[in-house]
Amino acid sequence: MFPLYLTKDQAMSLTVTGVGKQNAAAAVSYHHAVIETHPGDIWINIGVAGHQSAELGSMYLANKIIDAETGACWYPQFACHFPCETQTIKTLSVASDSYTDMLFDMESAGFYQIASRLGTAELIHCIKIISDNAEQTMHSVSAKQVSELIENQIDILKQFLALLQPLSSELDAVYSPPTYFNTILTKWHFTKTEQHQLERLLRQWHIRNTGIDPTSLINSKHNAKAILSILEQELMSSPFSIGNTSSS
Amino acid sequence: MINLIYIEKEVHEHPRTLAILERYPQAQRVECERYSEIFNRKAQNFRLQKKQPALILARKHEGHVLPTPKQYGIGADYNYYFSHMLNCLYDCRYCFLQGMFQSAHYVLFVNYEDFIENIEQTIAKHNNEAVHFFSGYDCDSLAMDPLTNFVDEFLPVFEHSPNALIELRTKSTQIRTLLKREAIENCVVAFSFTPAEIAMALEHKVPAVNKRLQSILELQQAGWAVGLRFDPLIYTDNFKQQYNELFSMIFDQLDLSLLHSVSLGSFRLPKSYFKKLEKLYPDDVLLASPQAEESGNVGYPEKLRLDMLDYCKQIITHHVPDDKFFPCHEMI
Numbered sequence: 001m002f003p004l005y006l007t008k009d010q011a012m013s014l015t016v017t018g019v020g021k022q023n024a025a026a027a028v029s030y031h032h033a034v035i036e037t038h039p040g041d042i043w044i045n046i047g048v049a050g051h052q053s054a055e056l057g058s059m060y061l062a063n064k065i066i067d068a069e070t071g072a073c074w075y076p077q078f079a080c081h082f083p084c085e086t087q088t089i090k091t092l093s094v095a096s097d098s099y100t101d102m103l104f105d106m107e108s109a110g111f112y113q114i115a116s117r118l119g120t121a122e123l124i125h126c127i128k129i130i131s132d133n134a135e136q137t138m139h140s141v142s143a144k145q146v147s148e149l150i151e152n153q154i155d156i157l158k159q160f161l162a163l164l165q166p167l168s169s170e171l172d173a174v175y176s177p178p179t180y181f182n183t184i185l186t187k188w189h190f191t192k193t194e195q196h197q198l199e200r201l202l203r204q205w206h207i208r209n210t211g212i213d214p215t216s217l218i219n220s221k222h223n224a225k226a227i228l229s230i231l232e233q234e235l236m237s238s239p240f241s242i243g244n245t246s247s248s
Numbered sequence: 249m250i251n252l253i254y255i256e257k258e259v260h261e262h263p264r265t266l267a268i269l270e271r272y273p274q275a276q277r278v279e280c281e282r283y284s285e286i287f288n289r290k291a292q293n294f295r296l297q298k299k300q301p302a303l304i305l306a307r308k309h310e311g312h313v314l315p316t317p318k319q320y321g322i323g324a325d326y327n328y329y330f331s332h333m334l335n336c337l338y339d340c341r342y343c344f345l346q347g348m349f350q351s352a353h354y355v356l357f358v359n360y361e362d363f364i365e366n367i368e369q370t371i372a373k374h375n376n377e378a379v380h381f382f383s384g385y386d387c388d389s390l391a392m393d394p395l396t397n398f399v400d401e402f403l404p405v406f407e408h409s410p411n412a413l414i415e416l417r418t419k420s421t422q423i424r425t426l427l428k429r430e431a432i433e434n435c436v437v438a439f440s441f442t443p444a445e446i447a448m449a450l451e452h453k454v455p456a457v458n459k460r461l462q463s464i465l466e467l468q469q470a471g472w473a474v475g476l477r478f479d480p481l482i483y484t485d486n487f488k489q490q491y492n493e494l495f496s497m498i499f500d501q502l503d504l505s506l507l508h509s510v511s512l513g514s515f516r517l518p519k520s521y522f523k524k525l526e527k528l529y530p531d532d533v534l535l536a537s538p539q540a541e542e543s544g545n546v547g548y549p550e551k552l553r554l555d556m557l558d559y560c561k562q563i564i565t566h567h568v569p570d571d572k573f574f575p576c577h578e579m580i
Contacts, residue, residue, distance in 0.1 A: 063252070063278045075278070075286045078252060079296040086252075086276050121289065122296040167296055174295070174530060200526070207536035235536075242484040242533050243445025 002027045004034060017045075021067070021091055021110025028114040040171030042164045043124040045111040046157065048131035048146050049089060050138055052099035055130060059153045060103060061160075062126035064088040067109035074112045077121040080163050083156055089126060097137045103128055123168055127160065129153055178202040180215060190224040198224070201231040208238050250395075252276045252302040254286055254353070259307050264358040268305060268395065275303075282306070287334070287351045295528045297352035298339055303395075308332075308357035312366040316382060322415065322436070322475065322509040322574050326379040328370055331386035332357050332398060338388060338419060339452040341534045342480050345386065347521020354392070360401050367405055371412045381406075384417025384438070391420040399425040406434050415475065421455045421463045431471035436508045438475030439464055441498065443490035446482045450534060461498060468506045478564075479513035479576060481556050483537055483548055491560055499567040510568050512560055513576035516547030 003016040013035050017027035024045065031037070049060070063086035065074045078086075088102045091109035108126040115124045129149045132138040181202055184190075190198055205214050217234060218227045253275045259265045260279070269277070280286060283306035316327040334355040335345055346352075357363070371379060383389045383402070393399055399416075406414050413434040426437065442450065444457045455463075464474050476498065484490060515534075517525065519541060526535055540549040547553060557575060565573055 063276060064280075073280070073285060075254075075280070075289070077292055077297060078302070079293075079299045081251060081300065086278075088278065116291040119291070120296065121292040124291075167299075171293065171296070174528070178530075203530050204536040207531060207533055236538070239485050240483075240536060240538065241486065242449045242482065242537075243443075243490070 002030050004031065017107060017111070020106050021069075021093070021108075024107035024110035025114045026110075028111055028118070032114075032118050037118055038172065038175065039119055040168050040175055041119055041123065042161065042168050043111075043115040043119050044157075044161070045108055045115075045126040046150060047105060047107055047126075047128055048141070048149060049103040049105040049128035050097070050099055050132040051087075051103050051130055052101055052134050054087075054103075054133055056133065056136060057149050057152060058130050059084045059156060060087040060089075060128050060130070061085070062087065062089045062103070062108055062112075062128065065108045065112050065126060066090045066102075067113075069093045072109070072113070074109070074116060075121065076112070076125050079122040079167055082163060083159050084127075087128075089128060095138060097132075097139070099134045103130075120171070123164060123171070125160075125164075127153075127157065178206055180213070183215070184218070184227070188221075188224055188227060194224045194228060197228050198231075201228060201235065204235055205231060208235060208240055250275050250303045251300065252278065254278050254280050254283065254302060254304040256280055256283055256304075256306045259305055259358050262305075262307075262358050264360065264397075265305050267397075268303070268356070268358075271395065272303075280304075283355050287349070287353060287355055289350060292351055293528075294346050294350065294352045294524075301335065302353045304353050304355045305358050306355055307359045308362065312363045313370050313381070316385075319576055320382070322380065322511060323571075324378040324380040324413065326374050326377060327382065328367075328379065329382040329385045330363055330367065332360060332363055332383070332402075333387035333392065333396060335386070336388045337391040338454045340419075340454065341450040341452070341525075341529060341532050342482065342515055342517075344517055344521050346528060347517055347524045354387075356396060364402065364405055367402075367412075368409075371409045374411070376411050379412050381412060381414045382417065383414060388418050388420055389416035390418040390422045390426075390437075393420075393422045393425055397425075399429070403429065403432065403435060407432050410434060417477065419451065419454045419460060421459050423463050423467055426467060426472060427470050431473075433473065436473045436475045437464075437467055438477050438509070438511075440477040440479065441494060442478075442480075442482050443494040445490055446484060450482065457494070457497075461501060464498075465501060468503050471506075473506060473508040474502075475508045476510045478560060479511055480515035481512065481560060482515055482534075483552060483556060487556060488559055492563065495560075495563045495567070504567060507568065507572060509572050509574055510564055511574040511576060512557060512564065514548055514553045514556055516545045519544050519546050522546040 005014045015027045015031040017024045061082055061084050062076055068090050089105055089108045090102045092104055131141045217230055221227045250272050283304045313328050313330045316329050321327045406412055415436045415438050417438045419440050439460050447457050467474055538549055
């Protein structure tokens with residue numbers, strides 16, 4: 001449906017959305033379905049935009065996205081200091097050369113609306129490179145020029161991603177199940193509620209007993225209830241300290 | 249450092265907004281209709297935002313002064329709180345703000361004049377009866393005073409209202425503005441404490457316990473009434489030793505005759521806030537504490553909680569008369 005590219009290590013993926021907010025929204029959904037994205041993933045919409053006076057080729061990060069058609073707004077969040085200026089973007093349904101002091105584009109609102117259902121606002125951003133302004137209007141922009149404008153900013157894009165990556169990794173770690181959780185689920189049946197209990201108890205186990213494998217405790221148990229019970233008993237009788245002497 | 253300021257259209261030209269913007273000329277500015285557009289959005293992460301919170305300048309439309317929950321108080325029959333600011337410079341892992349708010353941004357309601365008018369009306373309503381106001385529920389009263397100018401703007405109200413008392417609740421050492429002013433009897437600067445080891449583990453970005461104590465001593469020397477808030481009490485295996493050391497350090501140095509009040513309460517959070525805390529910081533040591541759930545709250549099991557409160561009460565009341573001691577014995 002949309003051209004989709006993957007890096008060799010599959011760490012990064014790219015979907016070409018085409019023009020317009022509907023396309024952008026559909027492309028995000030498509031990308032999510034194909035890649036099976038995670039809540040801690042980074043989502044970037046890279047494209048071009050117009051502005052009354054901004055220099056051609058300069059790069060901006062959206063701090064506010066306005067859907068011109070509906071008036072809806074989104075505010076990408078900045079959890080670190082980025083290497084480019086920020087600006088408000090207005091997403092138009094129809095291309096316009098009535099430039100203002102806001103960025104104009106045709107995709108950001110569609111992209112952001114859907115991406116913000118799949119991830120978190122600190123990791124979803126729109127980066128726009130100025131392709132046209134009041135002096136050189138959109139009518140003179142070719143596809144080749146757009147490619148060049150984006151290529152010229154690849155280094156800053158890389159810097160930008162390098163700043164976001166630790167935040168994404170931090171969330172991945174938060175969302176990951178505790179060690180031994182998946183192993184235990186492959187051996188015993190747990191209901192959904194029991195899975196939540198197991199997850200909580202295993203996390204507490206790891207905080208109180210760093211580096212100690214709990215599976216020797218539970219290997220002889222026949223069912224989920226017995227496993228939860230022994231973990232709870234062990235936790236209640238194990239030491240707990242906060243501070244310098246903490247076992248965490 | 250504030251790098252980004254959201255400004256509600258309605259307060260764009262407010263003198264306090266202009267003064268704050270002048271203070272941060274480098275900060276990017278983004279206009280919004282209402283602060284809630286940013287602050288209340290669901291698809292955002294408190295933990296990540298805490299790394300670099302933005303400032304939101306907004307107008308508080310209603311509910312400027314609200315009654316406190318019944319179990320809170322330091323001696324008056326009538327107790328109110330007001331929040332000129334939402335969120336805190338600090339990052340205490342036990343804090344309810346991270347469970348209550350979607351965003352870690354600082355919201356500053358710049359229409360102090362409306363807060364002050366409501367405070368004055370509330371004082372007038374109670375005529376000559378004692379009425380207490382608490383300013384540090386949804387933020388630290390002093391931590392951002394250089395930005396908010398809170399002390400200089402709000403304290404004059406109380407200088408002329410002897411039946412009213414204001415509590416400034418803080419963990420901050422930002423006491424310069426207070427020290428420049430003449431102390432008033434009806435202002436209590438209340439400092440929160442946990443033992444140093446616990447503070448190091450759970451109170452991120454907060455001044456060290458000894459620095460806070462130093463601030464208390466300076467305030468006492470300048471004639472300010474101070475309060476001590478051991479709330480929340482935090483459990484650890486050597487709880488007694490740690491709290492004993494903390495109490496000794498504080499009570500040995502303080503001028504107890506100038507102590508206004510001491511309050512005490514154990515760690516507890518509404519269940520929904522606790523669940524959010526688990527999602528944000530699943531591997532934090534606090535979450536491995538002994539836990540019990542009761543009446544919609546999560547806290548310590550009853551026996552442990554009562555043991556902790558009783559132990560602390562015994563030591564505190566050895567130093568402090570009963571009429572200055574305010575234990576909070578609500579269920580968890």
